[in-house]
Amino acid sequence: MSADLERVLAQGADDISSTMSCDVLVIGSGAGGATTAALLAEAGFDVIVVEEGTYTPPGSVSQFSLAQMDAQYRNGGVTAAVGRPVIAYTEGCCIGGGTEVNSGLYRRPPEEVLHRWRTGWSIDDFGDDEIFSIADEIEEAISVSPVPGPATPASQRLADGARSRGWKVDESPRWMRYPADGGVLDGVRQSMCRTYLPRAVEAGARILASTRVLHLRISGGRAHVAVVERSRPDASVTRSAIRFRDVVVCGGAIQTPALLQRSGLRHNIGRTLAMHPTVKLAARFPDVTSIPDDIPVHQVKEFAPGLSFGGSASGPGLVALSMSDNWHSFGSASDDWQRVAVYYAAITSEGRGRVVSVPGARDPFVTYRLTGRDRQLLSSGLSRLSHLLLGAGAEEIYPGYRDAPIIRGSRDLADMYDRFSVNRATVMTVHLCSTVPMGEDDRRCAADSSGLVYGTANVFVNDASLLPDAPGVNPQGSIMALAIRNARRLIRERGRG
Amino acid sequence: MALVVELLRSSVPPVAVEVIRLDLGALDAGERAAAVDFVVHRLSTMPTIPRAGICSLSVVLAQLVRTPLGAPVLRWASRESPPLLGDYVRLVRGLVVSHVWETRG
Numbered sequence: 298m299s300a301d302l303e304r305v306l307a308q309g310a311d312d313i314s315s316t317m318s319c320d321v322l323v324i325g326s327g328a329g330g331a332t333t334a335a336l337l338a339e340a341g342f343d344v345i346v347v348e349e350g351t352y353t354p355p356g357s358v359s360q361f362s363l364a365q366m367d368a369q370y371r372n373g374g375v376t377a378a379v380g381r382p383v384i385a386y387t388e389g390c391c392i393g394g395g396t397e398v399n400s401g402l403y404r405r406p407p408e409e410v411l412h413r414w415r416t417g418w419s420i421d422d423f424g425d426d427e428i429f430s431i432a433d434e435i436e437e438a439i440s441v442s443p444v445p446g447p448a449t450p451a452s453q454r455l456a457d458g459a460r461s462r463g464w465k466v467d468e469s470p471r472w473m474r475y476p477a478d479g480g481v482l483d484g485v486r487q488s489m490c491r492t493y494l495p496r497a498v499e500a501g502a503r504i505l506a507s508t509r510v511l512h513l514r515i516s517g518g519r520a521h522v523a524v525v526e527r528s529r530p531d532a533s534v535t536r537s538a539i540r541f542r543d544v545v546v547c548g549g550a551i552q553t554p555a556l557l558q559r560s561g562l563r564h565n566i567g568r569t570l571a572m573h574p575t576v577k578l579a580a581r582f583p584d585v586t587s588i589p590d591d592i593p594v595h596q597v598k599e600f601a602p603g604l605s606f607g608g609s610a611s612g613p614g615l616v617a618l619s620m621s622d623n624w625h626s627f628g629s630a631s632d633d634w635q636r637v638a639v640y641y642a643a644i645t646s647e648g649r650g651r652v653v654s655v656p657g658a659r660d661p662f663v664t665y666r667l668t669g670r671d672r673q674l675l676s677s678g679l680s681r682l683s684h685l686l687l688g689a690g691a692e693e694i695y696p697g698y699r700d701a702p703i704i705r706g707s708r709d710l711a712d713m714y715d716r717f718s719v720n721r722a723t724v725m726t727v728h729l730c731s732t733v734p735m736g737e738d739d740r741r742c743a744a745d746s747s748g749l750v751y752g753t754a755n756v757f758v759n760d761a762s763l764l765p766d767a768p769g770v771n772p773q774g775s776i777m778a779l780a781i782r783n784a785r786r787l788i789r790e791r792g793r794g
Numbered sequence: 795m796a797l798v799v800e801l802l803r804s805s806v807p808p809v810a811v812e813v814i815r816l817d818l819g820a821l822d823a824g825e826r827a828a829a830v831d832f833v834v835h836r837l838s839t840m841p842t843i844p845r846a847g848i849c850s851l852s853v854v855l856a857q858l859v860r861t862p863l864g865a866p867v868l869r870w871a872s873r874e875s876p877p878l879l880g881d882y883v884r885l886v887r888g889l890v891v892s893h894v895w896e897t898r899g
Contacts, residue, residue, distance in 0.1 A: 362896065363832075363892065363893065363896050363897075372839050372840055372841050373835075373836050373839045373840075375836050375837070375839065375840050375885075375889075376840070376841055376844075377844060379844070381877060382881075383881045612896060613895040613896055613898065614891075614892040614893065614894075614895045614896030614897075615892070615896075616895070617891040617892060617894070617895035617896075618888050618891055618892045618895075620891070621884075621887050621888045621891045621892075622884065622887075624817055624818050624819075624887065624891065625817070625819075628818070628819075628891075631891075631895055634895070655842075655843060658842035658843055659795075659841075659842050660841030660842045660843065661841075662841075662843045663841075699872075699873070699875050699884075700873075720875065721875045723884065723888070
């Protein structure tokens with residue numbers, strides 16, 4: 298399957314004709330774009346997928362490494378929403394998008410979230426039954442399963458700590474395939490490069506890597522051409538055009554609104570960025586805990602949906618990074634990184650941000666503002682997480698904010714709470730959404746219940762941008778479910794269903 | 795764009811070296827040089843507008859670290875995390891430690 302994908306990518310690289318055409322142009326190849334392309338191609342549409350990033354064969358770079366950031370993240374992973382504090386975020390930029398680089402943890406969209414979206418944003422024909430039936434299908438397609446045997450030590454520690462406090466904890470399944478006799482570290486990620494993109498290719502879709510869409514030409518509410526820039530390995534860039542009947546924009550919650558704005562579409566676009574901001578800490582245990590290229594699967598949901606705890610990648614560079622705000626007092630613990638694991642407290646933020654495309658600038662400008670409640674929740678989250686990890690046997694805890702004390706026992710928690718300030722903390726996120734919210738209420742939505750952008754006849758969005766707000770769980774399952782639902786509606790609408 | 799990258803190449807190294815000296819202590823010369831190159835590379839690939847902001851700050855700080863005021867200002871920024879300047883110092887420090895500890899193996 299991946300040989301076919303590589304063949305099609307090679308053909309795409311050779312095709313330097315000035316104008317290509319297709320029935321449907323899909324912009325982006327991540328969780329939204331790959332599923333959309335597969336379904337449309339299988340329904341008989343002539344599909345072209347364009348992806349700004351390059352192709353990195355799955356497994357050829359270490360997960361969560363600096364090399365991966367160079368190869369598969371946008372801007373090398375150094376991207377941030379400006380505000381007080383600045384919030385660092387990351388976006389995948391490669392064939393397969395974020396699915397090639399994220400944690401691989403899977404959650405269905407919770408029932409209460411679907412209800413909130415349906416009623417709060419007036420999304421039509423948005424029944425739980427349909428979404429959960431699609432979720433069943435996704436879970437089979439990407440092999441969602443629990444880890445075989447015991448989880449990694451860092452994950453077990455988190456679970457033990459939660460149980461010691463009587464808090465709710467569960468294992469998030471992952472989209473991984475494990476060999477029959479394999480353990481937790483033997484899983485093979487079932488990212489879009491291994492699942493939906495090969496399906497799209499098999500059904501005849503063409504895929505163009507290193508191809509950035511500059512803007513869509515729209516007249517009378519109908520888009521008909523995408524002006525693209527194609528980069529070559531020798532760093533030369535050529536400009537060309539792709540003609541289409543319909544376009545589905547799946548560039549993610551930052552790039553999708555930016556492209557729509559560059560194309561002259563602005564109604565409610567890019568004004569309601571939502572996210573799950575996180576603060577982190579590192580905890581040192583008596584024995585080896587860290588696994589450099591894997592992530593804990595347990596998540597603590599006692600305070601969900603507002604607040605959740607989980608584990609982060611904990612290679613030596615990332616352990617050191619988590620201590621960098623207080624290097625003089627924490628830094629020496631980095632030498633002992635195998636005994637240290639990094640954990641996060643994530644909140645479902647009530648704040649909102651903006652994505653603004655600035656004329657003349659290649660990248661959009663992103664801002665985010667936390668609310669007072671968000672700040673309070675991040676503060677209490679870090680304290681509660683520390684309390685949990687002490688219960689898990691942590692010898693020392695290193696909170697991720699400037700001037701934090703080392704936590705060695707419960708008596709230090711009050712001091713930690715008092716000294717915490719979000720403005721002095723390293724705040725980050727990997728979950729971004731809601732910049733083109735969907736629904737029938739066009740006073741607050743940018744796209745209708747099918748993802749059709751208001752004011753257009755054939756510009757669709759089908760990615761995290763559509764989620765009306767942050768779901769409070771790992772969002773890939775929600776993104777894929779919405780994308781498949783909307784792709785099927787488009788197929789029906791165009792008379793192929 | 796090319797001008798911004800050129801300015802980053804010339805202005806970031808002296809500031810990064812000073813941040814390393816104040817905040818991270820001793821690194822051997824090879825490690826420090828590789829880390830500084832990495833910081834310049836990463837800052838050069840940042841999104842357009844933050845990169846322009848970082849470039850402006852770097853140019854000012856590169857002048858400042860040549861004066862006796864440089865170290866106290868950076869130390870204050872590191873300690874107090876004022877907007878922008880504190881974020882800049884945190885970013886440089888974070889990039890350096892990530893690189894050094896990942897490449898040490």
